[in-house]
Amino acid sequence: MLNKYPMWKYLLLLFIVFISLLYAAPNLYGEDPAVQISATRGAKVELSTLGDVQDILKQSNIIPKSAVLENDQLLIRLKSSEDQLLARETIIEKLEGDFVTALNLAPSTPAWLEAIGAGPLKLGLDLRGGVYFLMEVDMDEAVSKAQEQMVQDLRGDLRTEKIRFRGITKANSATGVLVTFTEQSILDSAIDYLKPNNPGYQFSESVDNGRYILSIEMTEQKLQASKEYALQQNLTILRNRVNELGVAEPLVQRQGTDRIVVQLPGIQDTARAKEILGATATLEFHAVDSETNINDALAGRLPSSSIVYKERDGRPVVVKKQIILTGNHIVDAQSGSDDMGRPQVSISLDSQGGSMMSRFTKNNIGKPMATLFIEYLPTGKKKPNGKAIIEKREEVANVATIQAQLGRSFRITGLDNAAEAHNLALLLRAGALIAPIQIVQERTIGPSLGQENIDNGIKAMVYGMLAVVLFMFVYYRKFGVIANTALLFNIVMIIGFMSMIPGATLTLPGIAGIVLTVGMAVDANVLIFERIREELAAGKSIQQAIHEGYSNAFSTIADANITTFITALILFAVGTGPIKGFAVTLAIGIATSMFTSIFGTRAIVNAVWGGRNDIKKLSI
Template identity: 60%
Template sequence: MLNKYPLWKYLLVLFVIMIGLLYASPNLYRADPAVQISGEKKAVVDLNTLDTIKKHLTDQNIPIKSISLEDDKILARFDSVDTQIKAKDAIEVALGDESYITALNLAPTHPEWLRSLGANPMKLGLDLRGGVHFLMEVDMKEAMDKATKQLIDDFKSDLRESKIRYRTIKRRQGTDMIDVVFREEKYFEKGKRLLEKRFPDIQFIENDKTEAFDLRATLTEQRYNDIQEYAVMQNITIMRNRVNQLGVAEPQIQRQGANRIVVELPGVQDSAQAKKILSATATLEFRIVDTKHDVRDALNGAVPPGSELFPTNDGTYSLLKKRIILDGSHITDAQSGFDENGMPQVSIKLDSKGGTKMSQATKDNVGNLMATLFIEYKPTKEVDEKGLTIYRKEQEVINQARINQRLNRSFRITGIDSQVEADNLAMLLRAGALVAPIRIVQESTIGPSLGQENIERGINAVVLGFALVLAFMVVYYRGFGLVANAALGANLVMIIGIMSMIPGATLTLPGIAGIVLTVGMAVDANVLIFERIREELREGRSPQSAIHHGYDSAFSTIADANITTFIAAVILFAIGSGPVKGFAVTLSIGIATSMFTAIVGTRSIVNFMWGGKPVQKLSI
């Protein structure tokens, strides 16, 4: 029968719209201003901490909407931003310990059953939700120093393994070049061949051999660029992990230029706290403990040439070998658990290169202690000649464990005092080690009030555009205009639903502009269809035939117009910056949903209302 859908098509259209409505519904719930408390290092967040905070807030007459302990974090909700800020200050006084991280946040309020279905509100960008923006610069000098130091260790390890005797291997003062001095000419020739084979991206040059048999190693331009590229990309990955581990939701972290990183933290209202989280960059190193010398002698100034003295997390000191087995950048996973005796342990997995280094370093150290050295670069109040913050390097031994067998890509750290310490150590290892320190060179804060103002203006723009289009369609196309308006409403719901469903999709102010544009474009397809139906009616076709030919004839034109616009949106997303990408995302989604609602959606309503019926006149 003409203009009649089978039942399954009506149900399919209804199902798609209901799914969009379901996933769009969390956006109707307003987020609560909240304070999140988490522990750093050995700080424990438990029920005692919860009771302390609750009692102190009650004593200060600060009303709490709710407070709970989940996943070793406390989340306290409040009714207003002013109360939230007062509560944060009071909580910091109550805890009185810098090991606790107290961060302002916005907590979702939609029902648990929606969360269980994966239905969450749209992620809002910095310009809508407020938050902090940082432009950070990777310290490439430190990255090169670290890479050069690692090369020296690799040279020594390979030469020792091949029983090639050398006198000294050291970095040439003020350069990135490495001097390798051999004991005899026969070792020089063997060593040169071995190093050239093992390190094809290093250039080896022979020096004057009249008195010493030495070789100068310099980085090729490709290796130099690779080190810089690795430093930036690894730091981006590690910073994202650290921010996520510390509970900052939906961070936007991306590269800018050769050695800079842009970090945006929507919803974070405390710039100082965010800076603390990002600036306290850390690295990890595994070293062998020097048990042949007395720590007390080292404390009195007699530090052995091949060792260094470091403080431990229990207030004592430990003597470690200078040679670094490997750093945290080789760790791919770390999980806390229990060993066969029920004692806490941390299971660690390394990448292939890290596994090789660990195997070579531990084969001759079975029975010795291996230490995990935690290194932090903390900002000071001093600045350098460029006006950049000077960082203080703090080093601490956080764990020592005995090597019971030769280790490889998978091993475990035992001898840990408590499960809490094991959990914290696993978190630090998973978060990884920054290849080089990062400096904050620029920061800006967008307050939640400005973000709310942007949201209100954006919503007003959408509502105004929506209302004008609705009025025009009803006045100009009457009954069919109402059908188009229903499809337009479904289109808006589906855009919001899809934006809420896509992981990583963030709504920004330009994104709202894309929605406003989509509202206008969404009815364009219906205008083409309705005008074609009018034309068919003027040519004398019956209402049923005019509807059928109107939809069929207009389809190719609608498809051409929308496909070309979609291609333009894809190009904008591919080559555009953040704001342009936000516009392109909502425009692309809007084109796809408007095609569905304008062609399939309105056709379903028209068929349901007029299809297969003896209609003499259409309200169009």
């Protein structure tokens, strides 16, 4: 029989609508202004902290909606933004200990919805407010580090193979290394060994005053790969640092070839975020060169394998250039105090780092080892190309005599205070940046501006829907009511599905995508209804006209929506930030609009008019 659906199709439709309503429902409950308290500098948020905060709020006549301790963080929900700001100021002033107090927004979703994984739609920075950083990676320093690594690797390879060389230095090109030999035969042996094991490098040789020089340069492909590696590693490390900050729904993504965008929704206090994200501290461990006289070293007479650094009190220390271990092998770092109350950082290494440290300390018991602290600091100056100049500061944090063979865990001391120990531990846990970064742009978006964007976006969507609903009702009468019902469910499905997708965020361009979808959703129904009118005008029966209208219009609707869907996928693949937000809502809107416009309206039409022979006229 024409225009009749089996029962399972109606049940499937009802199930999808029910699931969409269920997961869209948390958006009706809104969010509470909240204050989030987390520990720092080795402190810990405990139940006693919760009691102290409650007493502080009570003394200030601030009545919170709730106060809970979860995941080592204290979340205080308040009734208004005014109470939120007052509570934060009061807590910062009166709460003793090392704590970070930040503004936040906490969803008011009922527990039974949270139990099934339902939550409100995540709002982007332009809607929720927060901070925006545009960070630039110093690619010159990334290439310089790759060049330094070349020197270390080549020196180790040649020594392992017992190929004698006079010296190995950086080339002036900043992308290569020069290795000097005493004989042509030794140079040839070096090329025979190094060339097959080092793809991505160009080898050339020359002779200068009896010296046989091997020049090893990075190819353009290797150079670009080094820059890409630096950017990708920095992305990963920044994400780890954002996780350390405890920010909900952050966005960390690349922009172009050397920039990274960091968005922290809901955060208004930028000081700690800047301190942690922009910091570039790391550690290196070197053997101390005890054989070189310090006065000779200061006069410039020191081996090519050694270099002079200064301790924090200004005393010079001669250390070996060869790096025993870098911060890349650190898997955990915790700040604390030693038996004398001095700040320290307890470090745990990965298996490779543990093996390297164990091997070195086993062969050097009784000898000193230096911990080199490396930090990149902004100078406020710029290069001719407009990029910021960053100063590299290197100093010896401590020199310790190796008393026994070390393994995967050990401690470093010599830090100025507990705050420095805590921040260093945090940075080491998150990872050392491959290349220094500079914050080149910073914006703070207040929650009031975000609310204004939400209000304007909702107004645009409501006004657009009213215009469409009115037109469809007047022009298509009862069929217009069906189209309007499908349109309403379409918006519910978009919100429900976006709430279910992990990481999906609604931005202002995303609202524009929903508004666009509103028009596109009824476009499919217009095609179907006009086709039904044409079939009726051609003398077809009502049941045949409905069947032909839906069947013949489907190919046209599919073609139009598929091409738009492909466009949305391309926008998502190549776009950044707001463009991705628009593409996501557009793609989801296209899929849901096809479902509601074709399957949804057809189900209603079949339920009302399907299979009936007593109908004389359609209200269309």
